[in-house]
Amino acid sequence: MKKEEDKQIPATMYVTHIPENVKFSEHFSSLMLSSDFMATAMEVSALSLLTGIAWVYKIQVEHSKTLFEVAIAMWSLSLFKRIYNNYLEAVYCTYPKNRTQPVKEHALKAKKDLAGRDKEQLEILVAQDRLNFISRFCLDLFIYFMIPGFYLAEYSQPCTLVRKVLQLLLNHYFMSFSMYWFHRAQHKNPWFWKNIHSLHHWAKYPVSRTTYQDHWLDNFGMAVTGHIYAQILFPLDGHMFWFSRIVRVCESLEKHSGITGNFNLAYAAQQWLPFAAMPYHHDWHHEGYKGGNFSFAALGGIWDQLFGTRRTGRVPQPLNKTFAGSKNEDQVQFLDTSFFDGPYTCFIPIAAITVIVFLKVSMGHI
Ligand SMILES: [Zn+2]
Ligand SMILES: [Zn+2]
Incomplete structure (x- = not known):
């Protein structure tokens, strides 16, 4: 039975309760990430309006896909995000043994939700959720009109599949590098x-x-320093760009899923890469609170290894047995980057990357 204190948290905040022992088939109940009606209504209205205008006026920026195609891709990504989120939570509920942290630590705590947040924090996050959508929607449109070729229709030269895959890897390693420093x-x-x-x-x-419950500036900054910088410096064509966004959605949701193993499809697919990060690295990053100033990288955890910030946390031995399979992976450090731990020097790497991106943009379309 739920404790009296738990009932004080508004039911609209679905985050407050994920019931134990729910059958997989019964769990696809909440389509919204925070169950905030306002945020969802804003998203549906804005995307509908954009799609309608793009379709009626046939808008297309030079070198780019049509705005209608971009709008359809935005709908698809939004829907996919919700479906994949529910898939991961269904796994979380159905297979407690696969959780990264022991089940007892996920028990509902007095006046706190499953993730350890209190009522006041949840209310702040619902407000941030709305700002997140508004800021990201405006950013996507700004980029479409201000950086011709960002949503690249196709490469100017014919490109083989192998080359496209290599470009995807390059794009993702750079994205991971840039987001690491931010x-x-x-x-x-x-x-x-x-x-x-x-x-x-x-x-x-x-x-x-x-995953997306954060300050809107955090979310906005990650988008800018992540897929936007990567697309400007290492452009992907239309198909690969949206494939890359889907991989990023999977990766982001998986590293917060609280589960370990092959249910995490994107992480399972990339675990053969050298020093690949796994969801338990990011789980420890959260569990350790500020003390856990480690494991900053997203996909391609090589940056944590290279810069000496990798920690596996609760998992006593790395689960991915390939290149990352060293027991001492936490201790291996290739470069001393402690100079960038200062309150201001920490911005030097991301500032340098930003200058390079702006130089490229100032030279014309990407
Ligand atoms: Zn996180
Ligand atoms: Zn963090």
Whole structure:
């Protein structure tokens, strides 16, 4: 039976309760990440309006896909995000043995939700959820009109599949590199930590829907320094770009899923890469709160290994047995990057990347 305190948390915040022992087939009940009607209504209205305008006026920017195609891709990504989130939570409920943290630590705590956040924090996150959508929607449209060729229709030269795959890998390794430094800076600068990034870390026992529950500037900054910078410097054509976005959605949701193993499809597919990160690295990043100033990387955890910030956390031995299968992986460090741990020096790498991106944009379409 639920405790009296738990009932005080509004039912609209679905994050408050994921029942134990739910059958897989019974769990696809909540389509919304936070069950906030306002956020969902805004998203449906904005996307409908955009799709209608794009279809009626046949808008297309030079070198880019049509705005209608971009709008359809935005619908698809939004829907996919919800479906995959529910899949991961269904796995989480159905297979407690696959959880990264022991089941007892996920028990509902007094006045806190499953991820360890209290009522006040959840209310702040619902407000941020709405701002997240507005800021990301405006950003996507701004990029479409201001950077011709960002949503690249096709490469100017014919491109083989092998080359496209290599370009995808290059794009993702760079994206991971750029996001690594932005993420690490948010931990090292006290103002950023206190006012922006700590909101995401309120979730000490993450489940997949906590993925996008953060300050809108955090989400916005990750998008800019992540797939936007990567697409400008290492452009992918239309198909590969949206495939890459889908992989990123899977990866983001999986590393917060609270489960370990092959149910995490994107991580399972990339575990053969050298020093690949796994979801338990990011789980530990959350569990350790500020003390867990490690494992900042997304896909392609080689950056954590290279810069000496990799920690496996609860998992006593790495589960991915290939290149990352060294027991001492936590201790291996190739470069001393402690200079970038200062409250201001932490911004040097991401500032340098930003300058390079702006130089390329200033030279014309990408
Ligand atoms: Zn963090
Ligand atoms: Zn996280």
